[in-house]
Amino acid sequence: MNVIQNSELPRAALPGIENVTLAGSQNGLKQLSIWKNSIASGGATPPHRHDCEEVVLVVAGCGELHLDGQVHRFGPDTTLIVPRNAPHQILNVGDTALELIGVFSMTPVAVFFPDGQPIELPWAS
């Protein structure tokens, strides 16, 4: 299947975070995974890291990227660069949903707490 209707894809959630995996190993890919995430107002990812590069496209909303002890505020139409294995956290600090596209250089995507403990995800990654 080379054309995927996003609206027909499975939806899953963690508290405050909705996910649709747009592309990944389930499509025969070996090196790319792409997630569509919506973080509710006041919500946040846990602090975490991946053993791969990550780029986040900010479609709508306002948030903070906590990375390497620094706080980076961002709004819509911005792009976030998260280096391999850098512990980071994304927080919705606005009044509306924070709409993101997360792009990863591996699939499936392994996610860890900063101390290395694996995080189990409720979605195909």
Add this chain to the structure above:
Amino acid sequence: MNVIQNSELPRAALPGIENVTLAGSQNGLKQLSIWKNSIASGGATPPHRHDCEEVVLVVAGCGELHLDGQVHRFGPDTTLIVPRNAPHQILNVGDTALELIGVFSMTPVAVFFPDGQPIELPWAS
């Protein structure tokens, strides 16, 4: 720089195709490149291929993906999967701009005509 303002990024064009490279080797990445492309009504990419995986997020507009001798029509809110080295072409068959996000599993992105001749791009890839 971990937060990039997309509106401040350089713009470049091929006939009928506008490009903004949102992320890639210029940001220290080794395995990801992300382009924002707008293809004008009636416009198209040349037939081409990459020695990497590609996923295209269709933000707006209607088009055709020509791949492996097949024609796939697509509209907005769809995801296109292009396997490594598969010759392909994307055409805007609608009346409005075809707005795409192209995600690649390499950076810079090498682009070739189907016969292997390199295509020189006017943008940092």
